Amino acid sequence: MSQQVVLEVKGLEKKFGKFTALKNVAFTLHPGEVLGFIGPNGAGKSTTIRSILGLIKPNSGQVKVFGCDAWTEAAKIHQRLAYVPGDVTFWPNLTGGQTIDLLLRLSGQEHSQQTDQLIAAFKLDPNKKNRSYSKGNRQKVALIAAFSTEADLYIFDEPTSGLDPLNELVFQKRIAELKQRGKSVLLSSHILSEVERMCDNVVIIREGVVIESGSLAEMRHLTRTNVAVKTHAPLTELTKQPGVHQAELANDQRSAKFSVDAEQLGAVITWLSAKEIVSLTTAPPTLEDLFMRYYQADKGGE
Incomplete structure (x- = not known):
């Protein structure tokens, strides 16, 4: 050794x-x-x-x-x-x-x-x-x-x-x-x-x-980014975008929180831009996010 x-x-x-x-x-x-x-x-x-x-x-x-x-x-x-x-x-x-x-x-x-x-x-x-x-x-x-x-x-x-x-x-x-x-x-x-x-x-x-x-850096590269966004146009089609998960939309459909797969982040940001972004924050996933993703995958979920 x-x-x-x-x-x-x-x-x-x-x-x-x-x-x-x-x-x-x-x-x-x-x-x-x-x-x-x-x-x-x-x-x-x-x-x-x-x-x-x-x-x-x-x-x-x-x-x-x-x-x-x-x-x-x-x-x-x-x-x-x-x-x-x-x-x-x-x-x-x-x-x-x-x-x-x-x-x-x-x-x-x-x-x-x-x-x-x-x-x-x-x-x-x-x-x-x-x-x-x-x-x-x-x-x-x-x-x-x-x-x-x-x-x-x-x-x-x-x-x-x-x-x-x-x-x-x-x-x-x-x-x-x-x-x-x-x-x-x-x-x-x-x-x-x-x-x-x-x-x-x-x-x-x-x-x-x-x-x-x-x-942790390697694992985060493989997992999702957390996004919070507010737009002028409604986000009614958000859940249909590839790579978007666990989306929570406000009643007016103009604010949302969701996670997105790393490889789809650019495409989703481009899609959001067309909705006239008012504010946007992104955060790296926590270890808990990563952990839950593995467990949900094992259980057949997202």
């Missing part, structure tokens, strides 16, 4: 009895890259991550981390990675601070000034016992321990579940800092706005199958 690849997943397949949880999953993660791994709950994200962590053995395919086999060399790999699951359970009688220190020691690390800065940034009371913590506070404990750990690969599986918006911003800032330092991050999430803000590349998984992967 190339030295420029931190994580390489090839042809990964996992079955539980007759149920195929993963089928031919493949993607790579490079140094300094934040890779978004997205899909709805039950799509196979956590099963893939457990395979990467060496917690479950694939039926076929290959997972390599730092050039090492994820199943047979898991102990060696774990010395260089930090992991936060979506729901953590800690020792109930330990305080949050004690838990953070214990997790750090288990990773061969020590409580540092950075740890204190993280406790302050996430506004965690480290003196309370774990049993009294909300889900959000348990997530903070896990995140503080992970961000305090000096690792080469950070894996987050739905990490902001239970966090309030301010703490989500703290999380996003810390991810940006890891990237600046050349660290690699695999972020599994179903919160599309979270992925869109932080990730360089995206892998979309559905029912155990990767249905798309690449940079």
Whole structure:
């Protein structure tokens, strides 16, 4: 495996009895890259991550981390990675601070000034016992321990579940800092706005199958542009124009919002011009637009 690849997943397949949880999953993660791994709950994200962590053995395919086999060399790999699951359970009688220190020691690390800065940034009371913590506070404990750990690969599986918006911003800032330092991050999430803000590349998984992967710029090139327009002449024929989707017309038929396929955008703008444009705004599609397009296509819709 190339030295420029931190994580390489090839042809990964996992079955539980007759149920195929993963089928031919493949993607790579490079140094300094934040890779978004997205899909709805039950799509196979956590099963893939457990395979990467060496917690479950694939039926076929290959997972390599730092050039090492994820199943047979898991102990060696774990010395260089930090992991936060979506729901953590800690020792109930330990305080949050004690838990953070214990997790750090288990990773061969020590409580540092950075740890204190993280406790302050996430506004965690480290003196309370774990049993009294909300889900959000348990997530903070896990995140503080992970961000305090000096690792080469950070894996987050739905990490902001239970966090309030301010703490989500703290999380996003810390991810940006890891990237600046050349660290690699695999972020599994179903919160599309979270992925869109932080990730360089995206892998979309559905029912155990990767249905798309690449940079957001590449994906947007393949998808639709959102348009809002107001014209002097009515837009009664708008829905009949090639490439136009999800059109919403105002009662007077002179204002509309719709999406248009990239290859048809020029023709649609030309058609609108003949209707005497009063105002026109276009916006690139969001990751959510892209995501919904794939799911609607799979369901036989637009």
